[in-house]
Amino acid sequence: MARKFGLSLCSLLAVLAAAPVAAQPAKDIVVFDFQMMDSSAAAGIIPPDELDEKYLAEATEVAKSYLRAKGPYKIVDAKPASADVAKAGTLLNCNGCEARIASKLGGELAMTGIVNRISRTEYEMLIRVVDTGTGARVTAGYTGLRMGANYSWPRGAKWLMERRVMAGLSDN
Numbered sequence: 001m002a003r004k005f006g007l008s009l010c011s012l013l014a015v016l017a018a019a020p021v022a023a024q025p026a027k028d029i030v031v032f033d034f035q036m037m038d039s040s041a042a043a044g045i046i047p048p049d050e051l052d053e054k055y056l057a058e059a060t061e062v063a064k065s066y067l068r069a070k071g072p073y074k075i076v077d078a079k080p081a082s083a084d085v086a087k088a089g090t091l092l093n094c095n096g097c098e099a100r101i102a103s104k105l106g107g108e109l110a111m112t113g114i115v116n117r118i119s120r121t122e123y124e125m126l127i128r129v130v131d132t133g134t135g136a137r138v139t140a141g142y143t144g145l146r147m148g149a150n151y152s153w154p155r156g157a158k159w160l161m162e163r164r165v166m167a168g169l170s171d172n
Helices: 009-018 050-070 079-088 099-106 152-170
Strands: 027-029 035-038 075-078 109-119 120-130 137-146
Touching: 027 035, 027 099, 035 050, 050 075, 050 109, 050 152, 075 120, 079 099, 099 109, 099 120, 120 152, 137 152
Parallel strands: 027 075, 027 109, 035 109
Antiparallel strands: 109 120, 120 137
């Protein structure tokens, strides 16, 4: 039939491949500022400093950049919920409060990032995304960072976003 209209099968496939595909609607995602949990022996002696805050902020921005560049996501500002986040404490252990807080902000998804300082050169990072309606985990990525310091947190966030988190989001 394609020959009847002067089209070969290859031409027909090329036309179909070039046809516009309906874009997925953007999902609203609240990306909370990454937080640090210090389980090192020095936790009670050496408090977090301005460099810790700087690298946590950079890791958060890396995650947001990946969401903007790679998917149909609209970042919802988490700042209006700062009081709720401060009241909750560490978002890792607040029994799903991140979903409730993000839902109040209009987010469909909530992303949290936790850096656990094991020692001054060993860290773990967990990035987790949950559905705000159900609280169910959508995706998560974890890595242990070795032989680095707080300056490696943005690099760890990049690795997790590239290899774990974005892949898990695209599956949903």
